[in-house]
Amino acid sequence: MQTSTDTIESQSNSGTRRRVFSGVQPSGDSQLGNYLGAFKGWGDRQDEKENFLCIVDIHAITVDQDPEELRRQTRELAAMLFACGLDPDKSTLFIQSHVTAHAEACWILNCVTPIGWLERMTQFKDKSTGLDSVSTGLLDYPVLMAGDILLYSAHEVPVGEDQKQHVELARDIAQRFNRIYDELFVVPEPVIPEIGGRVMGLNDPSVKMSKSYSHIRGHAVRLLDEPKEIQRSIMRAVTDSENEIRFSNDPERAGVNNLLGMYKVMTDKIESEVEADFADARGYGDLKKRVAEVIIEGLAPIQKRYYELMDDVAELDRMLAVSADHARQVSEPKLQEMKQAVGFVLPDHSRS
Ligand code: TYM
Numbered sequence: 001m002q003t004s005t006d007t008i009e010s011q012s013n014s015g016t017r018r019r020v021f022s023g024v025q026p027s028g029d030s031q032l033g034n035y036l037g038a039f040k041g042w043g044d045r046q047d048e049k050e051n052f053l054c055i056v057d058i059h060a061i062t063v064d065q066d067p068e069e070l071r072r073q074t075r076e077l078a079a080m081l082f083a084c085g086l087d088p089d090k091s092t093l094f095i096q097s098h099v100t101a102h103a104e105a106c107w108i109l110n111c112v113t114p115i116g117w118l119e120r121m122t123q124f125k126d127k128s129t130g131l132d133s134v135s136t137g138l139l140d141y142p143v144l145m146a147g148d149i150l151l152y153s154a155h156e157v158p159v160g161e162d163q164k165q166h167v168e169l170a171r172d173i174a175q176r177f178n179r180i181y182d183e184l185f186v187v188p189e190p191v192i193p194e195i196g197g198r199v200m201g202l203n204d205p206s207v208k209m210s211k212s213y214s215h216i217r218g219h220a221v222r223l224l225d226e227p228k229e230i231q232r233s234i235m236r237a238v239t240d241s242e243n244e245i246r247f248s249n250d251p252e253r254a255g256v257n258n259l260l261g262m263y264k265v266m267t268d269k270i271e272s273e274v275e276a277d278f279a280d281a282r283g284y285g286d287l288k289k290r291v292a293e294v295i296i297e298g299l300a301p302i303q304k305r306y307y308e309l310m311d312d313v314a315e316l317d318r319m320l321a322v323s324a325d326h327a328r329q330v331s332e333p334k335l336q337e338m339k340q341a342v343g344f345v346l347p348d349h350s351r352s
Helices: 005-012 032-044 067-083 101-110 115-119 122-128 136-151 161-180 227-235 251-267 271-277 284-310 313-342
Strands: 018-024 049-055 091-095 156-158 189-191
Touching: 018 032, 018 136, 032 067, 032 156, 032 251, 049 067, 049 313, 067 091, 067 284, 067 313, 091 313, 101 136, 101 313, 115 136, 115 161, 122 136, 122 161, 136 161, 136 313, 156 161, 161 189, 227 284, 251 271, 251 284, 284 313
Parallel strands: 018 049, 018 156, 049 091, 156 189
Antiparallel strands: none
16 A cells, blocks of 8 residues: 555645545544444545544543553554545644644644633533543543644534534634634534434443443444444344334434444435335344444454554554544644744744
């Protein structure tokens, strides 16, 4: 596989592709919600979009974590994202801490962000409830996220439903900075997949599938689960007492809707095709069997590629280093514009 900054550059210079930025935390095992709500779409659209995708290790240290685990999970996530179809010749997949502009941009944006905006964030409320001590970083999390997005002048931010509020905050921060200083920032749009944007827990379809609960048996399908485990989790999924296999917004039927949504995104079919596929099904047992089959089939090549990539960590690190170079080339000039706008004296590089 050829990996060169030049290739990516020449493509981005074509000027026809809209720029996309998104991120994912290297904490916990990636699960089907991450894949269907985010990773799959990033890969599917990499020919039409200019993708910047970031493994956000600086965000990951806002809560307690183990340093060795973080290092391991960061590489594992990189391998998983490449395995899910991100092509280093088309997408820039990099580690956030490799590009220091993110932390610097966060500081500047902190200084235009009213603290009340952060205290209102639902994710902050959820994650801080019940903790004896909450880090300043956890409160500041969405400002770092705004910096991620704004540094790349991204037009689109594809995320699952749970991150929409953070992207809206990034819009508010961009507009406030543009008003106070200079029109520097593109105001980004959240892009939420209609189905797949909120994949729900298999054991409880009223809560979203989440890495945080993926240790609970039957809650999630983890992307590295063995076929038997996937089948077991899907067969145990909570449904309802009816027997009708069709899409529905009825909260009572959320379990079946969730399974159909997974099938839809895995097979790239439209709703009517999905319902037609199940016209001859004999009840929810059949539905679950086929959903498990398409997930197992779809994940098999991903798992194979993942283990190949993890076998050569030096090559993985090299791919990430190339991407980080490209990310720096794009983000550094924007950081300089920010510094100029707020009144910093820029260093005199002519002396070096
Ligand atoms: P994170 O790591 O929690 O999740 C990564 C992506 O997966 C989506 N997702 C889901 N989508 C559908 N159904 C689910 N059950 C589900 N669970 C997770 C998330 O919405 C997300 O798109 N704060 C971000 C990372 C981030 C970021 C950014 C995102 C940092 N900087 C800049 C966009 C732009 C996060 O914690 O994602």
